[in-house]
Amino acid sequence: MSASLLRNLNANEVIMRIENEDSDDMLETQSVSDSDPDFVFIQEFDEDEENWQGVKSKKLSNYAQRSSTVTLGKRKRVKRARPFGWKNNICKRNRLAGLNYKSRKGKQNIARQCASLTEDDRQWVFKNFRKMESWSERRSYVRASVSKVTTKQRKIAENMSRRKSSFEYHLQLQNGKCILVCKKLFSATIGISQRTLLSWLEGPAPFIKFLDPHRPRKGKTAFIQRQDMDFIIKWLHELPTLSSHYCRSRGTYKNKKYLYPGTTVSNLHRLYSEEATNSERRVISIAKFRDIFNKENFSSFRPRKPQCDICVGFSHGNIDDGEYRAHVISKDVTRAEKNADKESADVSRSVWTMDLQAVLILPKTHASSMYYKTKLQMHNFTLYNLQTKEGFCYPREEHEGDLSSEVFASLQFSHFNQYVTDHPSIKELVIWSDGCGYQNRNVIVANAYLDLARKHKIKSCKT
Known part of the structure; x- marks a missing residue:
């Protein structure tokens, strides 16, 4: 064609x-x-036919000029705008989502990493911040974690703006990484209000007094040298001490080192001062001496519990060393046997301990009118099951029974008779008590247990 x-x-x-x-x-x-029906058509062209034909021919000539360049070939695809993929729109979406983005000028903007902060990281930062003992130290931490930068964007003239700078808030995590967060998350993590945070940042720097390690060492506020501390500890451990004896099972008294009765901290400090002066050592104050005395687990008083006559006699020098050592060996053997019985207790072998409480005076009062009056005595006999950890008390007043062997034999027989009846699987009874004669070391109590064994067919009753 x-x-x-x-x-x-x-x-x-x-x-x-x-x-x-x-x-x-x-x-x-x-x-x-x-x-x-009221519409009136107004023609835009003149009614003259020549003018209309001129306009028509002008349109025709324009189309002809454009069509003269048409050549045969493939039809071109019409391009459509896709605003979702535009670079500016991508940057806007990243900025709104809190992600890193580039500005129109190609500058890389680092977004805040609030979303990457886990709850465990915030809890670790909060605990470390609260461990600081003084507010000055916490204030210094905040000022070190926040950096002051110049304002990046101004919407009004610089001389008309009251804002001179901006703050960037950082949190240091457990792995040592420091991340950029917003102001709201920073204040909520460390647990202080935004108003307090702003006052700390805009106010003067806190004053922290650091002790100079090279300052002169003199006076009461000087540090105690290691040699002086070792001298005090060595002097205390050279003092004669006594074992805790009856308080061995309690954690407070288990490793206590008891000094002899009548020893006071003031007397010990006076003796220590003389020894330190002779040895040309520094003499510390009595307050510091008392702290070291308590820290080394010393005690200047005895526990208010009864002791045997041999131990008391040996502490006063009335018992020789050989007799006391034999007493201690016998005590250790008895304690080991008691522990063995305690571990072997089961449903068929019942192990008990019994003792009489100290005399209780009734009524118990500090009023002067009743203090010197004759009071009523009350006795309390107790039994304790080492396996089930059950305790039984039998209190009585002095007019209801005295301290004779018949009363204690009656109490023990009545208690174990009822207990064995309720627990028929028991075939052996083991009862531990002290060496009091009218409680267990007599014929009446022995006959009571013999009658109990015959009645319930118990193999043995050991006391």
Whole structure:
């Protein structure tokens, strides 16, 4: 097909297109006039036919010029705008989402990492901040974690703005990494209000007094040298001490080193001062001496519990060393046997301990009118099951029973008779007590246990 024929076809097509556009305009005008009876059509061109033909020929010439350059080939695809993938829109979305983004000028902006902070990290930061003992130390931590930078964006003139700078808040995590967070998360993590945070940052720097390690060492506030501390500890451990004896099972008295009765801290400090002066050592104050005395687990008083006559006699020098050592060996053997019985206790072997409480005076009062009056004595006999950890008390007043062997034999027989009846699986009884004669070391108590064994067919009753 020649180029002239193509131009003629294109021209005819243009004429038809123009006529179709004119007819469409007429149809649109007619449809509007039909719907609106008051509509009046005003033609945009002159009524002169030549003018209309001139306009029509002008349109035709324009289309002909454009169609003269048309060549045969593939039809081009019409491109459509996709704003979602534009770089500016991507940067906006990253900024709103709190992610890193680049500005129009290509500058990389690092976003805050609030979303990456876990609850465990915040808890670790909070605990370390609360471990600081003084507010000055906490204030210094806040000022070190916040950096002051110049304002990056100004919307008004610089001389009219009251804002001179901005703050960047950082949190140091357990792994040593320091991340950038917002102001709200920073204040909520360390547990202080934003108003307090702002006052700490804008106020003067806190004053922290650091002790100079090279300052002169003199006076009461000087540090105690290691040699002087070792001298005090060595002097205390050379003092004669006594074992805790009856308080061995309690954690408070288990490793206590008791000094002899009548020893006081003031007397010990006076003796220590003389020894330190002779040895050319520094003499510390009595307050510091008392702290070291208590820290080394010394005690200047005896526990208020009864002791045997041999131990008391040996402490006063009335018992020789050989007799006391034999007593201690016997005590250790008895304690080991008691522990063995305690471990072997089961449903068929019942192990008990029994003792009489100290005399209770009734009524117990500090009033002067009743203090010197004759009071009523009350006795309390106790039994304890080492396996089930059950305790039984049998209190009685002095008019209900005295301290004779018949009373204790009756109490023990009545108790174990009822207990064995309720627990028929028991075939052996083991009862531990002290060496009091009227409680267990007599014939009446032995006959009571013999009768109990015959009645319930118990193999043995050991006391």
